[in-house]
Amino acid sequence: MRTVFEKTDAIALVAEVFRECGYEGASMSTITTRTRLSKGSLYHFFPGGKEQMAAEVLAHVDAWFAREIFEPLETAEPRAAIAQMWTAVDEYFRSGKRICLIGAFALDETRDRFAKPIRSYFERWTNALEAALTRNGTPAGDARQLAEDAIASIQGALVLARAMADETIFERSLGRMRLRLASHTT
Amino acid sequence: MRTVFEKTDAIALVAEVFRECGYEGASMSTITTRTRLSKGSLYHFFPGGKEQMAAEVLAHVDAWFAREIFEPLETAEPRAAIAQMWTAVDEYFRSGKRICLIGAFALDETRDRFAKPIRSYFERWTNALEAALTRNGTPAGDARQLAEDAIASIQGALVLARAMADETIFERSLGRMRLRLASHTT
DNA sequence: TATCGTGTAGACCGATCGGTTTAGTAGCGC
DNA sequence: GCGCTACTAAACCGATCGGTCTACACGATA
Numbered sequence: 001m002r003t004v005f006e007k008t009d010a011i012a013l014v015a016e017v018f019r020e021c022g023y024e025g026a027s028m029s030t031i032t033t034r035t036r037l038s039k040g041s042l043y044h045f046f047p048g049g050k051e052q053m054a055a056e057v058l059a060h061v062d063a064w065f066a067r068e069i070f071e072p073l074e075t076a077e078p079r080a081a082i083a084q085m086w087t088a089v090d091e092y093f094r095s096g097k098r099i100c101l102i103g104a105f106a107l108d109e110t111r112d113r114f115a116k117p118i119r120s121y122f123e124r125w126t127n128a129l130e131a132a133l134t135r136n137g138t139p140a141g142d143a144r145q146l147a148e149d150a151i152a153s154i155q156g157a158l159v160l161a162r163a164m165a166d167e168t169i170f171e172r173s174l175g176r177m178r179l180r181l182a183s184h185t186t
Numbered sequence: 187m188r189t190v191f192e193k194t195d196a197i198a199l200v201a202e203v204f205r206e207c208g209y210e211g212a213s214m215s216t217i218t219t220r221t222r223l224s225k226g227s228l229y230h231f232f233p234g235g236k237e238q239m240a241a242e243v244l245a246h247v248d249a250w251f252a253r254e255i256f257e258p259l260e261t262a263e264p265r266a267a268i269a270q271m272w273t274a275v276d277e278y279f280r281s282g283k284r285i286c287l288i289g290a291f292a293l294d295e296t297r298d299r300f301a302k303p304i305r306s307y308f309e310r311w312t313n314a315l316e317a318a319l320t321r322n323g324t325p326a327g328d329a330r331q332l333a334e335d336a337i338a339s340i341q342g343a344l345v346l347a348r349a350m351a352d353e354t355i356f357e358r359s360l361g362r363m364r365l366r367l368a369s370h371t372t
Numbered sequence: 373t374a375t376c377g378t379g380t381a382g383a384c385c386g387a388t389c390g391g392t393t394t395a396g397t398a399g400c401g402c
Numbered sequence: 403g404c405g406c407t408a409c410t411a412a413a414c415c416g417a418t419c420g421g422t423c424t425a426c427a428c429g430a431t432a
Contacts, residue, residue, distance in 0.1 A: 004429095
């Protein structure tokens with residue numbers, strides 16, 4: 001039996017395993033069984049092994065957010081960009097059933113391994129959201145606070161939703177944050 | 187050379203290793219080297235191995251929160267209890283330099299192993315905070331939302347603070363949440 | 373048909389994993 | 403002193419770890 005994959009498929013499959021198990025929890029054998037990719041295939045695509053897999057997965061996630069969220073916030077009309085952000089976030093995290101890989105990596109010592117991509121993901125997101133709010137008329141001081149608050153709320157809602165095994169928490173939290181951003185706006 | 191520990195010391199030491207490495211990331215050998223407890227000692231205190239260690243650590247954390255935060259919220263004068271909560275939270279997480287072990291366990295498949303303690307920790311916290319807010323005059327609908335929001339914000343702020351390696355984020359976030367709770371109150 | 377490049381399968385490697393066992397050492401009651 | 407319990411140290415175990423390697427299945431090209 002033989003199934004042929006492309007590297008892009010491999011990245012998406014591996015990403016899901018890291019999301020479910022964390023970096024340390026995802027052993028090569030869990031990765032092979034869950035992705036149905038043999039070790040041969042995996043080391044063909046990622047000669048650097050597990051660390052390279054994680055690095056490419058982080059880059060892949062970052063690219064998705066850059067395209068769907070950061071760039072609109074940075075350049076598009078702010079109200080539309082913020083609306084698009086909430087839609088994209090809800091879709092991406094599937095109402096809290098999926099977690100944020102980058103946030104999860106930040107919590108333990110895996111952070112030290114991937115410090116730069118983790119940091120720049122969150123920095124770009126907060127900066128982009130702050131900029132969009134400012135362009136939309138939010139006072140400069142408030143904009144920074146609101147942006148940090150929104151992103152922290154998203155991360156926290158993911159933790160809570162999983163901890164309590166209650167999908168509604170994520171959507172409720174998103175709804176509150178959406179209103180809060182809107183209410184500080186012209 | 188021989189150093190003698192008590193089980194309580196062992197739990198606190200092991201807790202710190204789990205906090206730093208996560209459940210899967212904390213191997214028996216990292217645990218022995220970081221705690222300076224030999225395998226003999228660890229298996230003497232925790233015959234059930236790693237899983238028992240984690241279970242007792244979770245119970246230990248839960249007991250601390252129950253004593254310092256949940257019980258005051260449930261029974262004491264609400265304004266004082268909420269003030270005490272913010273103090274205790276800031277002290278416990280050391281301005282974001284320490285993470286929430288229970289929140290971290292919730293993110294990957296470790297959650298399934300310890301589903302009950304994880305869930306009840308967050309449920310008791312939100313229920314207790316909601317009750318305190320209600321006793322203090324917050325409208326019933328708002329109280330639930332505010333409580334969920336506050337606890338999600340704390341968890342999210344821990345993620346963000348670590349991701350950006352910026353301690354000030356946690357304190358700023360705590361300050362905002364403190365104000366938000368206060369402003370929805372008589 | 374021969375060949376070449378891409379990708380797959382899985383046996384195999386030394387190191388490390390979680391866990392057990394054996395052989396103690398220290399402190400306390402008697 | 404003696405024995406007992408509480409605790410510690412480290413050698414040791416099979417299983418699993420991350421990673422390497424060989425063999426080969428294909429489609430494309432010619």
